[in-house]
Structures are given as C-alpha cells and as structure tokens.
C-alpha cells in the first residue's frame with residue numbers, strides 16, 4: 001500500500017520538509033504572535049455596550065406583589081462587576097441564599113468567573129444580554145444562575161422543594177436552546193445541579209431521543225426550565241394539543257448563539273419564537289451567549305434582542321476571544337496519507353510521556369476532530385485495529401477509544417459522551433457535533449485533522465481543552481495543500497510549527513528514503529488496517545472528503561492530495577471519480593461539475609496484491625533483515 005521505504009534515518013527528509021514549510025512562513029518559531037492569560041485578577045477590562053441611549057428597562061416582574069418579599073431583601077450592588085464571590089451574591093440579596101448554598105456547598109464553587117460577575121446583575125435586572133466570553137469560562141452558570149433567580153423572583157413558592165409536587169407541564173418559565181443534543185443534555189445536567197434544592201423542575205427535549213417518552217416525562221413531572229435543540233422544541237410547541245405550554249415564558253436563552261443565529265438554524269429560531277407567547281402580552285428576556293460573535297450574525301442579534309440590550313464582552317474590543325494561552329501546534333503533513341500515521345505516532349508519544357511523568361503530566365485524554373463522518377468512521381476503524389494489534393496493544397495500555405458523530409443513535413452518543421467524561425485516558429474521535437460547549441473534564445489534547453473551513457470552528461474545538469483555567473494543548477494536523485491557508489484563516493492565534501513527528505514528513509511515494517523502525521512499524525500497522533476495507537468504503541469516504549474539503553481555495557492541491565491518499569495510502573489503482581451530480585450539489589453550480597477526479601470511469605478500482613501483504617512482508621523483513629526497498633506495505 002504505502003510505497004516501499006528503506007530502513008534508516010528520516011533526518012534528510014525532515015530537513016527538506018521543514019525548509020519548505022518555513023520558507024512559506026515568515027517566522028521559524030511562532031507563526032502567529034500574541035498571548036493572553038485568563039484569570040479573574042489579570043483579565044483585561046470587560047466591556048459592556050448599551051444599545052440604546054434610553055435607560056435599561058426594568059421588567060414588570062420586579063413589581064409583582066408576590067415577589068416583593070424577596071425583592072425587599074435585595075440590595076443593588078454599587079458595582080456588580082466588583083462582586084467576585086458567590087457568597088457575596090447571597091449576602092447582597094442578589095441571589096437566594098438557598099441557591100448560593102447549592103453553588104458553594106454542593107457544587108463546590110466559590111469565586112465567580114468574569115463573565116459570571118459581569119452578566120449576573122444585568123440579567124437579574126431583566127435586561128436582554130449578548131455575552132461573549134472565551135470557551136470554558138463558565139458561561140453556562142452565567143445564564144443559569146440569574147435565570148433561576150428570576151424564576152424564583154416571579155414565583156417565590158418555587159424556592160421550596162415542595163413545589164415540585166405541583167409542577168405542571170403547562171408552566172414552562174425558561175427555554176434554553178442549544179445547537180446540539182449533547183450540549184443540551186449537558187446544560188440540563190448543570191441546571192439540575194443548580195436547582196437541586198429548589199422546587200424548579202428542569203427537563204430536556206432533544207432530537208433523536210424517544211419523543212413520546214420525553215413528553216410523558218414532562219407531563220408526569222412538570223417543567224419550569226426546558227433545555228432543548230431547535231427541531232425538537234419546534235415539534236413540541238407547534239403541537240397545541242400535547243399539553244405542553246409556556247404561557248408564562250419569561251426567559252429565552254440561546255447558548256452558542258452565533259451558531260443558532262447563523263444560516264443553518266436562524267429559520268428554526270425564528271419559527272420557534274413565533275410559536276412562543278407574543279412578547280407584547282408576556283414580557284420576555286432574551287439572552288445570547290457565545291465564545292465567538294462573527295460580524296455576520298450581528299444583524300440577527302439585533303433582530304432577536306430588545307433595542308436596549310447589553311453587549312458584555314470579557315475581552316478588549318478587537319482582541320480575539322479565545323484561549324490564546326493554550327499552546328497550539330501546527331503539524332504539516334506531506335500528504336493526507338500521512339495523517340493517520342501521524343495521529344498514531346502523536347498518541348503513542350503522548351501516552352508514553354504521560355506514563356513516564358505521572359507527577360507532572362495528566363493521562364492522555366484527546367478529542368480528535370474530523371471534517372466528515374465517513375472519514376471519521378474509516379479512521380476510527382484503522383486506529384482501533386492499530387490499537388488492538390499485538391505490536392501496539394501494550395503501548396496504548398488502558399487508553400479507551402470512543403466515537404461520537406451523527407451516524408450513531410442518540411443512545412450511543414450519550415453513552416460515548418458519558419464514557420469519555422469518566423475516562424481517565426481516552427481518545428474520542430468526533431466531528432463538529434461536540435465542537436461547541438461540551439465540557440469534558442481533563443481533556444489534555446485537542447487534535448484537529450485538517451484546517452476547518454471556519455475560524456470559529458477551530459476556536460470552539462480548541463476550547464474543549466484548557467477549560468476553567470486548566471492546562472491543555474491544541475494540535476492541527478494539516479496536509480501541505482492547506483498549510484498556506486493557515487495564516488489567513490487562523491491569524492492572531494499563537495500557532496507554532498511542529499516538525500517532531502517523523503511519520504508526518506515521510507514521502508510515502510518515494511521508495512528510496514530512509515525510515516526508522518518506529519515509523520515503519522506505525523506505517524505498516526496502518527497499512528494492514530487499510531487492507532481490510534472494501535473499495536466501496538474508500539469510494540464513500542473519498543466522496544465525503546471531497547464535499548468536506550471543497551471549500552479550500554487550492555482545489556488542485558486538494559485533488560492531488562486525494563489522489564495520493566487513494567493510491568498511496570489506501571492502495572487503490574486509481575482514485576475514485578466523483579459524481580458530477582454530487583459536485584453540483586456541494587458547489588451549487590453546474591459550472592463546477594465539469595471537474596472530474598481520478599482516472600477510473602467506473603469509480604471503482606482494484607487494489608493489486610492480496611490482503612494483508614504488509615504483515616507478512618514486515619515479519620519476513622524483520623526476521624531476514626532484507627532491504628525494504630521495493631516492498632509494498
């Protein structure tokens with residue numbers, strides 16, 4: 001499969017490759033400058049923008065008689081941003097003592113993060129808020145705490161657990177929307193923790209899970225806070241006969257708001273809003289939270305929020321709101337066929353480093369992001385075969401391998417998410433379904449296979465590590481044709497070039513270069529794993545990769561890279577062709593359909609040789625010490 005390689009050293013190849021990359025990039029060490037550290041004390045000033053000269057509206061609920069007892073005890077803090085301790089929220093009467101006790105005693109939190117202290121009093125006042133804060137800085141509690149407090153304000157009965165007994169399915173007070181099912185479930189878990197000592201009932205409504213059972217649960221136990229994904233929520237609220245309603249809805253929260261307001265979801269959000277009570281009849285607060293707010297969604301933001309909304313940013317205007325403190329490494333690979341070997345090499349190295357330095361290194365826990373589900377599934381099986389192989393089983397040790405993507409059932413996705421959450425050492429293969437908001441503990445590495453098409457995706461994925469002030473590292477493994485695109489797409493991010501992986505640089509088409517035993521072992525094992533697939537698997541993966549990577553400006557480079565992957569990596573005689581109709585569909589233009597890929601007209605190729613040539617070849621080579629040139633493996 002991979003072209004024949006000669007045993008020896010990779011030094012010469014490595015030097016060549018490094019030169020070619022560095023010549024394209026001005027700096028040898030840092031591609032992009034800039035560092036910033038997030039701590040409560042050191043963070044740059046937070047900016048609050050008011051979007052109307054008029055004073056912020058104080059909502060009617062503050063004057064409702066049944067809330068007066070609670071409100072009486074509450075004092076306005078002189079400067080809310082100065083409150084940093086949760087306990088102080090209780091002392092100042094801003095948040096009910098019972099809720100504060102839950103936060104400090106049950107959840108073990110004492111100091112607020114900046115986004116929490118900067119948004120809390122605004123939200124409690126009833127103002128619409130757009131909050132932008134870096135990933136992993138506690139945005140979930142930032143909207144949950146004041147939303148819960150406002151619910152209790154309006155109906156003080158709900159502070160007591162007894163209220164759970166009378167909770168109804170027609171009394172939904174707050175709706176929290178998330179773009180993905182996993183994130184909705186995660187937010188609901190956090191909301192349940194926060195409300196555990198109150199009479200506020202939290203329920204979920206996500207696509208993919210048994211709809212009838214979900215409805216039954218809401219009917220049986222009632223609901224005050226409903227967390228869900230747009231499609232399922234539309235389903236629920238468009239059915240006027242299902243006994244679920246929100247006539248007193250006072251809060252609508254959009255987590256990962258930029259995603260929910262972009263083209264993919266905007267219509268759904270619009271439709272959902274139309275199904276909710278008219279805001280002229282029932283006053284409603286809207287909260288938008290996100291780590292990124294691209295300019296493109298600002299018009300939707302202003303349509304969604306009241307004109308006097310507050311825009312709270314916890315970074316200086318103009319600064320990139322992301323983990324600039326997270327070390328980020330760019331591993332340029334010679335071709336796509338080098339990507340899985342590089343991932344294997346990186347994983348083995350990091351597992352070993354953690355094992356030998358248990359006092360300083362946390363166990364290897366990585367999220368690996370792929371651009372398409374087919375590519376992920378192929379890579380997962382290859383990685384799994386390598387991991388289980390006699391040569392590598394021991395080296396991978398107890399590191400679990402897991403996958404989460406759209407082709408799994410919701411049950412499988414939820415189980416994998418829980419397994420990953422609780423795993424000490426694991427590698428999770430995933431797609432953008434877990435890129436946003438997911439809070440898996442102790443993720444040490446985020447590895448992105450290919451440069452994503454959107455800068456925001458890179459930032460959100462990276463944000464799965466180094467959360468809540470812990471440490472982590474990001475890797476971007478990108479083939480040569482994408483490397484030139486990196487500086488413009490990821491400008492301002494502190495990526496550093498990393499040439500430490502031998503398998504990244506080996507020219508697998510070159511039969512004369514020297515390769516170390518370690519690299520050879522990995523290439524051999526990956527190659528054997530590929531040999532167990534049918535051509536159909538490759539054809540499908542090839543097609544989905546074309547679709548996922550077609551945005552790259554260097555399409556010639558992409559086509560060539562795919563050709564190499566199919567022939568050198570997968571061992572096909574000719575690369576699959578791409579259906580014209582498919583190209584039309586992904587490009588939306590007939591002009592592009594003239595392009596065709598590969599030489600095979602049938603799209604089906606025939607790999608020469610028999611299955612598993614490499615395992616045989618390798619053991620023969622090892623035992624007989626023959627030259628590895630001319631050997632296909």
Ligand SMILES: Nc1ncnc2c1ncn2[C@@H]1O[C@H](COP(=O)(O)OP(=O)(O)OP(=O)(O)O)[C@@H](O)[C@H]1O
Nearest residue numbers: 111112113135136137138139140141291437439468
């Ligand atoms: N005040 C706090 N002190 C310590 N840890 C906190 C605090 N608030 C939240 N956390 C923890 O920080 C982690 C990240 O929080 P959360 O998931 O809300 O981040 P986020 O800002 O929503 O991230 P993303 O942008 O990725 O969605 C969680 O494990 C949460 O429990």
